[in-house]
Amino acid sequence: MNLSFETREGILKHCSRRNAQALELQEPGGVGRRFLDGTQPSLEAQLCNLADEIAYNAHDVDDGVRSGLIGLEQLREVPLVATHMDAARREHPGLEGRRLLFETLRRLLSAQVYDVIDATRDALRQHRIEKVSDVRMSPLLVQFTPAMRDESLALKRFLFAQLYRHPQVESTTHRARCVVRELFEAYVTGAAELPSAAAESATPFRAVTDYVAGMTDRFAISEHRRITGRTVFEDHGRVSGG
Structure with missing residues (x-):
């Protein structure tokens, strides 16, 4: 496919130094360069990376419950999920089963998305980002707030233990x-x-x-x-x- 540099760079999420060196030989200054000099990809690539993580976790929660490998009430072990499940029950007392799960995930996704928007806006302001080169030379800009990052990590640890390592x-x-x-x-x-x-x-x-x-x-x-x-x-x- 004839993809743009920015698209190819965004797709290449991980790359070892050896592979990056090989890519650099094929395309000097190309998609492997940032893995050699430690710079960041575009804001769009950073956003796609985090959005994929958010969607992946929500999908796996749904998959785990639907397959019977995770119980709906078992999800309450995860503070981030419990918060939104409790809120869904308060607002809709009759919700149970799949409908409760869908509403919980809807709220969880919204909370994470708005958290990323707020955290990224603050990071752009803090690092005075004005042009593409500023993005490349700054720390990772598209991210969660520290509190949401910790809660999201707790969800990932739960999924790893209860779903990905399920017999x-x-x-x-x-x-x-x-x-x-x-x-x-x-x-x-x-x-x-x-x-x-x-x-x-x-x-x-x-x-x-x-x-x-x-x-x-x-x-x-x-x-x-x-x-x-x-x-x-x-x-x-x-x-x-x-």
Whole structure:
């Protein structure tokens, strides 16, 4: 895809120094540069990064409750969630179950979004940001207030302990890794044939990597079953978990 520099820079969230050096050789002063000189990406990239984190956590709370891995009342262990659940119950005494969860998450998301707006406005004023180069040379500007940051970290710790490390999720993750690994091996060794369009990449390993990475959960499971003759997942739907 013919993406702009700013878009590509925003997509590249993490990069090791070694990979950044390789990118710098390919594109001097390009997207890898900031990982070598310690500067910040654009405000838009910073905002997308934090917005993704906010949405990811809310989605996982919903996923955890919907799957039965987390109980609705169990969420009250997280102060940030308990605050908004209590507020939802006070305002709507009849809310229970999914409706209570949706209203709690709606309030939680709003609180985090407005917190980011306030904290970022203060940071822009404090660091006297006037141009793009000011953004790059400043500390991270798009962020939570310290209080919200602590509460959001508590939510992430809860999800890690109660959802991402749940035995059922770990079992699903293990099986998903098995599917990806065996698909990769089958295509690399020639046990399965890549579509001609996918095989046009520079190297066989790159071609297989790109092809497998582009698969949906459903297609990967179906293709794995076709190639190996084994059923790793009974349901061909989305592989959830973390």
